[in-house]
Amino acid sequence: MASMASPRLPFLPAARTHSAAATAAAPSPSPRRALKCSSSTNDNSVHLSSTSRHRAPAADGVGSAGLNGLRAPPVPVADSPPPAYRDPQGLHRPLTTADLMGTNGETLKVAYQGFPGAYSEAAAKKAYPNCQTVPCEHFDTAFQAVENWIVDRAVLPLENSLGGSIHRNYDLLLRHDLKIVGEVRLAVRHCLLANHGVDIGNLKSVMSHPQALAQCENTLTELGIEHRQAVDDTAGAAKFVAEEMLQDTGAVASSLAAELYGLDILAENIQDEKVNVTRFMMLARDPIIPRVDKPFKTSIVFSLEEGPGQLFKALAVFALREINLTKIESRPHKKRPLRLADDTFSTPIKYFDYLFYVDLDASTADPRTQNAIRNLEEFATFVRVLGSYPTDVSEA
Numbered sequence: 001m002a003s004m005a006s007p008r009l010p011f012l013p014a015a016r017t018h019s020a021a022a023t024a025a026a027p028s029p030s031p032r033r034a035l036k037c038s039s040s041t042n043d044n045s046v047h048l049s050s051t052s053r054h055r056a057p058a059a060d061g062v063g064s065a066g067l068n069g070l071r072a073p074p075v076p077v078a079d080s081p082p083p084a085y086r087d088p089q090g091l092h093r094p095l096t097t098a099d100l101m102g103t104n105g106e107t108l109k110v111a112y113q114g115f116p117g118a119y120s121e122a123a124a125k126k127a128y129p130n131c132q133t134v135p136c137e138h139f140d141t142a143f144q145a146v147e148n149w150i151v152d153r154a155v156l157p158l159e160n161s162l163g164g165s166i167h168r169n170y171d172l173l174l175r176h177d178l179k180i181v182g183e184v185r186l187a188v189r190h191c192l193l194a195n196h197g198v199d200i201g202n203l204k205s206v207m208s209h210p211q212a213l214a215q216c217e218n219t220l221t222e223l224g225i226e227h228r229q230a231v232d233d234t235a236g237a238a239k240f241v242a243e244e245m246l247q248d249t250g251a252v253a254s255s256l257a258a259e260l261y262g263l264d265i266l267a268e269n270i271q272d273e274k275v276n277v278t279r280f281m282m283l284a285r286d287p288i289i290p291r292v293d294k295p296f297k298t299s300i301v302f303s304l305e306e307g308p309g310q311l312f313k314a315l316a317v318f319a320l321r322e323i324n325l326t327k328i329e330s331r332p333h334k335k336r337p338l339r340l341a342d343d344t345f346s347t348p349i350k351y352f353d354y355l356f357y358v359d360l361d362a363s364t365a366d367p368r369t370q371n372a373i374r375n376l377e378e379f380a381t382f383v384r385v386l387g388s389y390p391t392d393v394s395e396a
């Protein structure tokens, strides 16, 4: 049932060296540098917890979230109030002009993973025109940046029409307590970039994000480039090729990355299929108010008991109410990876246990969705609503 996607390739040491060279300066992250995770011991890194009101992230989303994803309220701390409409105890405080300024995205700070020129930055700007984009070293850094009030939103990739799902972000959705407040689809048109004077024939190797390499696999082979190097993001690959003045290595990245890092475009539209779309999620600390007067999606995650027909039964709660499903993805239940099967045989059998991520073509403001989720909760071992948000109906 669940969609199958090619796994992300392991990063090569080159990527690590490269990323380490581009750490951020605290306390105010420059949009040209990538934020690093708070777990880093590097003195140059932005220690997210020390620069802002810290709400400790759960050690693991499933375990600490409890049944149905309920969490304990954040612990109140006695420093200046956070720049949002609720105080830490959940009590309302008066709305200020500053609160209103973010509504069109003008003053919003939006985190994305990668360096300037990454597709994720373009997606962040499509989602929140005029926002201030904040590059982050890893997906996890972007989650933490929102949780710790360093930024207002994060825009992160979830799936690509050629490469499949970005599993890491599905897993992080459970580990963190952010809400999906929107989605944005972006047409991804890859270019082959190299330093001035380098021809395609000189290229022995190409560097890029694993998804981008996967999306261009056939074309790169046809161009005679055999070796691939996976790095953290496409723009980072372009930056590295330019900074190191590599003569035998190109980068797969956007035309904007070519412009930003001074590389030549040797070939355009090199993805294996003309239509190449990545779907990104927009993340915030608080959910938006769901509506029924325009197309909405709802993303949920659940786990089930072992046994015949369990998944069928789970999906039936939506089918019986004529709720369309637009996506289903299964991921290993990391907190409970194995479970014992029913004692039918003398030798105990252990099965993998899964979490199912499902997107519904409906809003949680719709009573059908509310009833379906209530019905699911009657027999599922865990259910959490990740967000209910407007469907992106724009051109990709």
Ligand SMILES: O=C(O)C(=O)C[C@]1(C(=O)O)C=C[C@@H](O)C=C1
Binding pocket: 113, 114, 117, 118, 119, 120, 121, 157, 160, 166, 188, 209, 211, 212, 232, 233, 234, 235, 278
């Ligand atoms: O490396 C980038 O430029 C990204 O924004 C990341 C990413 C991804 O994770 O899928 C985003 C869009 C493309 O599909 C390729 C790479």
